[in-house]
Amino acid sequence: MSNEKEFWNEETLKPLVSNRSAIMGGTAWAAYAPDPRKLISFAGGIPDVPSLPNNLILDATERALKNNRTESLQYGGTLGPIALRTALAERSVQTEQFEVRSEHVIITGGAAQGIGLVCDTLLNPGDVVLVETPTFPGTIRTLKSYGVELIPIEMDSEGVKLAAIEDALTALEKKGKKPKFLYCIPTHQNPTGKTLSLERRKQLLTLCSEHQLLILEDDPYGEIWFEEPPPSLFSLSEGGTIRVLTFSKIVATGLRLGWTLAPPDLISRMAALRYDMGSSVFLGNIAAELIRSNQLENHIKNLRGIYSRKLTKLEEALELYCGEHVRWERPAGGFFLWLELLKGLTAEAVVTAANEEAVIVGNGNNFNVTPSDSNATEHIRIAFSYVPIEEIEEGIHRLGDAMKRILAEKGKGS
Amino acid sequence: MSNEKEFWNEETLKPLVSNRSAIMGGTAWAAYAPDPRKLISFAGGIPDVPSLPNNLILDATERALKNNRTESLQYGGTLGPIALRTALAERSVQTEQFEVRSEHVIITGGAAQGIGLVCDTLLNPGDVVLVETPTFPGTIRTLKSYGVELIPIEMDSEGVKLAAIEDALTALEKKGKKPKFLYCIPTHQNPTGKTLSLERRKQLLTLCSEHQLLILEDDPYGEIWFEEPPPSLFSLSEGGTIRVLTFSKIVATGLRLGWTLAPPDLISRMAALRYDMGSSVFLGNIAAELIRSNQLENHIKNLRGIYSRKLTKLEEALELYCGEHVRWERPAGGFFLWLELLKGLTAEAVVTAANEEAVIVGNGNNFNVTPSDSNATEHIRIAFSYVPIEEIEEGIHRLGDAMKRILAEKGKGS
Numbered sequence: 001m002s003n004e005k006e007f008w009n010e011e012t013l014k015p016l017v018s019n020r021s022a023i024m025g026g027t028a029w030a031a032y033a034p035d036p037r038k039l040i041s042f043a044g045g046i047p048d049v050p051s052l053p054n055n056l057i058l059d060a061t062e063r064a065l066k067n068n069r070t071e072s073l074q075y076g077g078t079l080g081p082i083a084l085r086t087a088l089a090e091r092s093v094q095t096e097q098f099e100v101r102s103e104h105v106i107i108t109g110g111a112a113q114g115i116g117l118v119c120d121t122l123l124n125p126g127d128v129v130l131v132e133t134p135t136f137p138g139t140i141r142t143l144k145s146y147g148v149e150l151i152p153i154e155m156d157s158e159g160v161k162l163a164a165i166e167d168a169l170t171a172l173e174k175k176g177k178k179p180k181f182l183y184c185i186p187t188h189q190n191p192t193g194k195t196l197s198l199e200r201r202k203q204l205l206t207l208c209s210e211h212q213l214l215i216l217e218d219d220p221y222g223e224i225w226f227e228e229p230p231p232s233l234f235s236l237s238e239g240g241t242i243r244v245l246t247f248s249k250i251v252a253t254g255l256r257l258g259w260t261l262a263p264p265d266l267i268s269r270m271a272a273l274r275y276d277m278g279s280s281v282f283l284g285n286i287a288a289e290l291i292r293s294n295q296l297e298n299h300i301k302n303l304r305g306i307y308s309r310k311l312t313k314l315e316e317a318l319e320l321y322c323g324e325h326v327r328w329e330r331p332a333g334g335f336f337l338w339l340e341l342l343k344g345l346t347a348e349a350v351v352t353a354a355n356e357e358a359v360i361v362g363n364g365n366n367f368n369v370t371p372s373d374s375n376a377t378e379h380i381r382i383a384f385s386y387v388p389i390e391e392i393e394e395g396i397h398r399l400g401d402a403m404k405r406i407l408a409e410k411g412k413g414s
Numbered sequence: 415m416s417n418e419k420e421f422w423n424e425e426t427l428k429p430l431v432s433n434r435s436a437i438m439g440g441t442a443w444a445a446y447a448p449d450p451r452k453l454i455s456f457a458g459g460i461p462d463v464p465s466l467p468n469n470l471i472l473d474a475t476e477r478a479l480k481n482n483r484t485e486s487l488q489y490g491g492t493l494g495p496i497a498l499r500t501a502l503a504e505r506s507v508q509t510e511q512f513e514v515r516s517e518h519v520i521i522t523g524g525a526a527q528g529i530g531l532v533c534d535t536l537l538n539p540g541d542v543v544l545v546e547t548p549t550f551p552g553t554i555r556t557l558k559s560y561g562v563e564l565i566p567i568e569m570d571s572e573g574v575k576l577a578a579i580e581d582a583l584t585a586l587e588k589k590g591k592k593p594k595f596l597y598c599i600p601t602h603q604n605p606t607g608k609t610l611s612l613e614r615r616k617q618l619l620t621l622c623s624e625h626q627l628l629i630l631e632d633d634p635y636g637e638i639w640f641e642e643p644p645p646s647l648f649s650l651s652e653g654g655t656i657r658v659l660t661f662s663k664i665v666a667t668g669l670r671l672g673w674t675l676a677p678p679d680l681i682s683r684m685a686a687l688r689y690d691m692g693s694s695v696f697l698g699n700i701a702a703e704l705i706r707s708n709q710l711e712n713h714i715k716n717l718r719g720i721y722s723r724k725l726t727k728l729e730e731a732l733e734l735y736c737g738e739h740v741r742w743e744r745p746a747g748g749f750f751l752w753l754e755l756l757k758g759l760t761a762e763a764v765v766t767a768a769n770e771e772a773v774i775v776g777n778g779n780n781f782n783v784t785p786s787d788s789n790a791t792e793h794i795r796i797a798f799s800y801v802p803i804e805e806i807e808e809g810i811h812r813l814g815d816a817m818k819r820i821l822a823e824k825g826k827g828s
Contacts, residue, residue, distance in 0.1 A: 028685035116689030271442035275530030
């Protein structure tokens, strides 16, 4: 075995791999390693660390193992642990005044597995998917691995533009094509922080219903709100919406636990295609205990306060240190502020200069669906979720210094 | 949403779904529901319930949450939690006297996800895979969903026949085809309980190495031994083996946690294709604590005693109640006894008659790779893992009665 480099390596494997693997190559994602430098990072959509609910999870684990001694450690089937499916269905009545039944629910390894299972179930190579742009790069990666064509759908100040969807549908129809679904994040969007209004949601659903176009509603941030958002597309729709959710942002990313709501026949097909024999019953029963004890609701209320205070601190610092060079709209929730760069500042230049000042921000262009998406204005994404509140001012001070340095050098050059 | 039956249902979804979904349909797997009848079940490969290690897991959870307060609840990357990858690599030195490095390890949702990720990475529709027959139906299902051609490879008393592999390779070569890999369970095989000897392992590896044929070694039962098995194919090979393992049988199926060992370049490709953003760090750190504290080793030793005693009880009962109608070889480990039926008893008839006596056994034909696999002798699979030891005699008494009834009716009829 020690000699495996001798024969089985990238060179010998390459001719053997699947089309999906050929597209994706061999790059593992190492998550966010603790950075050795004394950096301030506004880079990743990672939750606040001090509020991670270790004690709540430990208590819930104890209850899950004692109350359901045998059940928590046994197979739960491909739809996922029934205790959690039931708890989530009941919870949606409380949190959304909207009835979901357990047959609408499949438990997944985070929202990411939900999206992957939807792709497994609906996509063949050559299919077309509409994707609002800019968007979450993880989903772009997943979609691309299926060898599908992605049509970027532009957003305006509020979110996905209906006219852009209509134009895309018309153009596709001329080619005899029909997209498999529209992917969007209507609430506290990643990266833009935008939230679609109730009015626009209804119009979107009418449009998609007319065209029998399924919507894949990715909703990881919906419950992290500072002003209560409109109801989800799923709850407003007549059944043409698949809604993907996760415990990552409201409990912990390290659980890798989420759920998807969809028409029961689609849920069954997703369950039939997953090869992992279902999600962890142990994790599922822990999450069900968190829901049933009401500890989850209290925790989420607490998180809203934490992230709202971080955002306020961020906005104060932006006013103070970057005010004249940038423009933004306060997001109504979520983890991200989408910062428009003014006066010829480019995202590329700001990200590089900020890095030299030991502060990390996201290059807005990395969130485009295709490299050629029109991007008339330049943006950076500032994730305010992870950075300790007491470091926000210093981080934005450094960012402001970076911007001033770029402009000063530009001034010299011209 | 309440109207979703009106438009989005099986009928409207069918023209929309992927090729994989079209193959698999919409059947979710509901695991093993508690049976309302007072049945004795030798059906599923499910662990002994009273020995499920609730307390060990709770202790390990406490340590994982206290020792790695922030790490256990955060993203761990697509290779899986590093603490567990390292612990598993170190453990293989102890348990197998064989060095594995963490770069050979990817953490998965049970062995099943490991197998699925190997398929994602290597298989395109139309590819060919060699599969020893009979085998685990879950893997047959997964492989079939990829639209590949399965070539059954017969086994003899010891396991997979080398001549059958050579014949298959020759036949394929004539058609200009080459299989992507050979799937086998060389240790305490499911369903036959067979274990490949050291000598046969070495011959198999030589053969596969000559033909540059990868081996997918599924090894969920290897550590549940009553006589210590030969080293794994992975540890004996020069790198052409992918070994899939799981905590399902040695800790609990409900964790949904496993790992795969493979050449690092293949591990990277598997990581790049998984869309779930990696396995649960929380679960991984719990398992790492179990390994590091040595509690896992003690628990496995305990399990070997439990399953060995159940097997002895089963053999005693078979001698007593079914002796003249059946033949078997004592498995050296695992969960299954493969019972050959004599004197014209068919698996179909025995399964049906046993069910009428309220005892459930597995129809041997359900483990064939293709319905047409030659099956000169008829078998049933008896899983002795799950049934309480005090019910084994009664269960086999009922099975014996079922066999006698079939033969009596046959006698009357002829």
